[in-house]
Amino acid sequence: xxMTYDQFMEYALDFKNHSDSIDDGWNxxxxxNQMTGSIIxxxxxxxxxxxxxxxxxxxxxxxxxxxxxxxxxxxxxxxxNPSYSSPDMFFNMWFTNGKLLSIEHxxxxxHSFVKQQVNNDKWNAITQKEHPLSxxxxxxxxxxxxxxxxxxxxxxxxxxxxxxxxxxWLSTISSLVGLEMHxxxxxxNIVSYN
Amino acid sequence: xxxxxxxxxxxxxxxxxVGDGTLLRFQPFSSCLDPNFWFKVCQLxxxxxxxxxxxxxxxxxYDSKSSPFVSLDCSSFNxxxxxxxxxxxxxxxxxxxxxxxxxxxxCDKNELLKEFGExxxxxxxxxxxxxxxxxxxxxxxxxYSDLKKxxxxxxxxxxxxANPKYYLTDTPTILKNTFSAxxxxxxxSGFQNxxxxxxxxxxVVSTDDGNLKVMTLKQYIDVLQNNVENDFTNYLVFxxxxxxLNNPGWPLRNLxxxxxxxxxxxxxxxxxxxxxxxxxxxxxxxxxxxxxxLSSNIEMGFQPDDIAFVGWEKNSKGIFCPKYVDLSKTMDSxxxxxxxxxxxxxxxxxxxxxxxxxxxxxxxxxxxxxAGTLGCCIARNLMSWGVRNITFIDSGKVSYSxxxxxxxxxxxxxxxxxxxxATAAAEALREIYPEINSKGVVMxxxxxxxxxxxxxxxxxxxLSELIENHDVIFLVTDSRESRWLPTMxxxxxxKLAITAALxxxxxxxxxxxxxxxxxxxxxxxxxxYFCNDVTAPGNSLVDRTLDxxxxxxRPGVSSIAGALAVELFVSCIQLKYNAPANATSCLGxxxxxxxxxxxxxxxxMPCTPSFFQCIACSLKVVNDFLNNREEFLLNVFRNPNYLxxxxxxxxxxxxxxxxxxxxxxxxxxxxxxxxxxxxxxxID
Ligand SMILES: [Zn+2]
Numbered sequence: 001x002x003m004t005y006d007q008f009m010e011y012a013l014d015f016k017n018h019s020d021s022i023d024d025g026w027n028x029x030x031x032x033n034q035m036t037g038s039i040i041x042x043x044x045x046x047x048x049x050x051x052x053x054x055x056x057x058x059x060x061x062x063x064x065x066x067x068x069x070x071x072x073x074x075x076x077x078x079x080x081n082p083s084y085s086s087p088d089m090f091f092n093m094w095f096t097n098g099k100l101l102s103i104e105h106x107x108x109x110x111h112s113f114v115k116q117q118v119n120n121d122k123w124n125a126i127t128q129k130e131h132p133l134s135x136x137x138x139x140x141x142x143x144x145x146x147x148x149x150x151x152x153x154x155x156x157x158x159x160x161x162x163x164x165x166x167x168x169w170l171s172t173i174s175s176l177v178g179l180e181m182h183x184x185x186x187x188x189n190i191v192s193y194n
Numbered sequence: 195x196x197x198x199x200x201x202x203x204x205x206x207x208x209x210x211x212v213g214d215g216t217l218l219r220f221q222p223f224s225s226c227l228d229p230n231f232w233f234k235v236c237q238l239x240x241x242x243x244x245x246x247x248x249x250x251x252x253x254x255x256y257d258s259k260s261s262p263f264v265s266l267d268c269s270s271f272n273x274x275x276x277x278x279x280x281x282x283x284x285x286x287x288x289x290x291x292x293x294x295x296x297x298x299x300x301c302d303k304n305e306l307l308k309e310f311g312e313x314x315x316x317x318x319x320x321x322x323x324x325x326x327x328x329x330x331x332x333x334x335x336x337x338y339s340d341l342k343k344x345x346x347x348x349x350x351x352x353x354x355x356a357n358p359k360y361y362l363t364d365t366p367t368i369l370k371n372t373f374s375a376x377x378x379x380x381x382x383s384g385f386q387n388x389x390x391x392x393x394x395x396x397x398v399v400s401t402d403d404g405n406l407k408v409m410t411l412k413q414y415i416d417v418l419q420n421n422v423e424n425d426f427t428n429y430l431v432f433x434x435x436x437x438x439l440n441n442p443g444w445p446l447r448n449l450x451x452x453x454x455x456x457x458x459x460x461x462x463x464x465x466x467x468x469x470x471x472x473x474x475x476x477x478x479x480x481x482x483x484x485x486x487x488l489s490s491n492i493e494m495g496f497q498p499d500d501i502a503f504v505g506w507e508k509n510s511k512g513i514f515c516p517k518y519v520d521l522s523k524t525m526d527s528x529x530x531x532x533x534x535x536x537x538x539x540x541x542x543x544x545x546x547x548x549x550x551x552x553x554x555x556x557x558x559x560x561x562x563x564x565a566g567t568l569g570c571c572i573a574r575n576l577m578s579w580g581v582r583n584i585t586f587i588d589s590g591k592v593s594y595s596x597x598x599x600x601x602x603x604x605x606x607x608x609x610x611x612x613x614x615x616a617t618a619a620a621e622a623l624r625e626i627y628p629e630i631n632s633k634g635v636v637m638x639x640x641x642x643x644x645x646x647x648x649x650x651x652x653x654x655x656x657l658s659e660l661i662e663n664h665d666v667i668f669l670v671t672d673s674r675e676s677r678w679l680p681t682m683x684x685x686x687x688x689k690l691a692i693t694a695a696l697x698x699x700x701x702x703x704x705x706x707x708x709x710x711x712x713x714x715x716x717x718x719x720x721x722x723y724f725c726n727d728v729t730a731p732g733n734s735l736v737d738r739t740l741d742x743x744x745x746x747x748r749p750g751v752s753s754i755a756g757a758l759a760v761e762l763f764v765s766c767i768q769l770k771y772n773a774p775a776n777a778t779s780c781l782g783x784x785x786x787x788x789x790x791x792x793x794x795x796x797x798x799m800p801c802t803p804s805f806f807q808c809i810a811c812s813l814k815v816v817n818d819f820l821n822n823r824e825e826f827l828l829n830v831f832r833n834p835n836y837l838x839x840x841x842x843x844x845x846x847x848x849x850x851x852x853x854x855x856x857x858x859x860x861x862x863x864x865x866x867x868x869x870x871x872x873x874x875x876x877i878d
Contacts, residue, residue, distance in 0.1 A: 023475035048261050073226065097519040098227035103537065128537055137524065
């Protein structure tokens with residue numbers, strides 16, 4: 001399976017338009033390569049989430065739900081990965097004091113998101129990697145998972161889709177990264193893509 | 195984080211006067227910092243402010259979507275508003291960076307808050323805040339940054355006035371009860387026509403026929419002040435960050451004061467305040483309407499004597515005190531490198547080999563004897579595996595031919611011929627990875643048959659000590675003779691030794707030294723480099739031509755052999771050294787030796803037991819060294835035939851004088867006639 005950058009942008013714009021209509025907070029950011037002057041666009045969303053404090057300590061085996069919850073800030077970047085010809089999910093999470101969550105924290109969150117089917121494979125799908133544009137350490141859903149998912153969805157660059165494949169892909173991996181996808185993304189008017 | 199339960203504490207004074215209605219409580223702001231905010235703080239402190247305690251202007255952002263936070267990121271230091279965040283509202287602030295933790299702790303916090311508040315009040319009094327309402331919500335940060343440890347102490351203040359008190363005349367209602375859908379549409383379009391600086395605070399007037407007009411705060415105050423004919427209803431509007439239904443957010447507290455300061459005539463009236471909630475897209479559908487009036491004592495709070503400020507932020511436990519954040523994990527480049535290196539290795543463990551013991555690798559102390567092509571290659575591969583302790587032994591200096599093949603050296607090392615390889619290599623490792631514990635020992639290895647140096651006895655003791663203090667010995671010197679002593683000492687100290695040697699297009703990697711327990715074969719030791727041949731190391735350097743001394747090899751041979759040496763070590767150490775030939779670890783088979791040939795790109799893994807007459811690792815030799823050390827060594831260094839005589843090899847040789855010795859007993863090897871151990875000479 002693969003999608004071209006142009007297709008990716010087409011899907012991304014469509015996705016962003018729907019996000020705008022429901023105030024979901026997705027934006028398109030631009031990165032200008034200083035060497036070549038070329039511009040790379042990608043989807044960005046930044047949101048706050050409440051996290052129960054017990055999750056902040058992954059080593060605490062006791063389930064001890066405090067009423068108090070901690071606010072964390074989540075930033076999601078959906079980039080185009082030219083090597084895999086697929087979308088690429090980078091994300092970061094931090095506390096309100098600016099301290100990034102550790103990968104153990106992230107995994108403990110993943111754990112709670114995919115309670116039904118926790119398996120090692122799912123955990124290992126998330127890794128830490130420098131952001132390809134900013135160079136800042138980010139978490140990443142390993143893109144080999146993406147192609148796998150998109151393959152399962154039967155997505156290919158020559159096919160015509162009933163749904164925006166980017167939306168389908170995002171809703172598939174959203175649970176891994178704690179991203180809530182509004183149901184209306186799936187219910188919106190069916191448009192034909194090519 | 196601030197939660198609803200904490201809001202009750204905001205107004206300490208509970209003098210809820212009978213008849214005044216419900217005391218109005220504001221939800222305070224909380225601070226929210228982006229990691230890149232701290233990067234900018236560091237950069238400014240190091241490059242610009244240095245030792246000055248600078249008051250620096252900042253811009254913060256908040257929104258009206260149920261999140262009572264003022265957010266700051268690296269763009270907060272720019273003086274221009276970031277229009278990408280045009281869906282947000284602006285707050286202005288200052289940052290005071292203290293130079294020492296003491297001046298941070300000891301400065302008078304009440305005085306400071308007063309100072310912050312007075313600055314705000316000046317803008318209120320002068321009317322500047324009416325012209326530019328984005329300076330109504332203000333914040334101040336008192337900060338101390340320890341840039342060596344990447345620890346930050348900070349305390350936000352969102353200054354506001356302690357007085358007057360405000361009351362609700364009735365229960366707040368949702369705005370939808372008052373405004374029609376058409377009026378909401380007018381509100382949204384009017385809002386969108388406002389400049390971003392005006393969007394946080396403005397006014398609307400509505401007429402009975404359902405018309406609605408949005409105006410700037412200044413226009414609204416003009417309406418209030420001129421008190422023109424009353425054929426419309428006016429509303430004060432503010433973007434409300436509160437996530438509490440019946441409590442407005444902190445910006446309203448400042449706004450009310452500003453309005454009442456400039457419009458004394460309405461201090462007796464009820465103010466209709468719209469708390470704008472949601473976004474233009476959602477048509478601010480969750481907005482609330484508050485009807486607010488002052489306490490009976492309408493002058494209280496406006497007399498100079500009454501002025502007092504509140505606004506220090508509480509920490510996560512709800513206590514008024516500074517916050518603290520340790521960002522060394524993200525900001526300290528050394529720690530960051532360490533984290534990333536470890537993570538990379540852990541991923542291998544998690545994904546591929548769950549039983550892989552990374553700790554035993556990381557903790558291994560590795561001694562590399564010979565800092566040439568092989569030594570450099572081995573060191574780099576050890577670092578890739580997360581090894582933290584590496585020691586080099588070499589007596590040579592970096593020469594002009596070295597850097598292209600020996601990956602730890604540069605041209606600069608060769609100039610004036612005064613850089614020792616051992617020290618240069620150790621230094622290079624630290625440049626590559628600062629967390630490494632690397633050492634270089636400049637020392638020549640005493641060799642049999644070479645007339646003894648004065649230093650030799652000292653060097654033997656030092657070498658013995660070094661071998662004893664390390665866990666694995668990589669034996670990669672440039673001559674056969676120089677391997678003898680380290681081989682013997684590795685056997686003596688029962689250390690895993692890995693020898694690598696190169697021919698022009700062939701290589702040998704083999705492990706020996708440590709005793710292994712093989713129940714099935716009763717094998718105790720694996721053969722060393724010398725077990726496989728019967729010639730004791732004489733002075734081969736003497737009658738060598740130049741070509742032989744600087745053995746020419748295909749460049750790839752050393753990379754292959756060096757990498758194999760490290761991989762063999764890693765596999766072997768998984769079984770805590772007790773790995774008989776071809777034992778299996780979580781990484782697969784652990785051969786005794788690996789021989790490869792680039793002429794046909796073949797590789798074989800022969801296994802040879804220890805030879806009881808070996809001149810390096812046999813019991814006879816080791817015991818003689820232990821028991822008659824001085825005499826033994828003297829003989830070894832003076833008499834080239836001593837070792838062969840001692841082990842009985844001389845007799846053996848005489849017996850089979852005409853027999854071509856095959857160094858391997860493996861039938862596979864007999865096929866490859868091109869290989870002859872004599873050609874395997876290590877390369878420098
Ligand atoms: Zn031997």
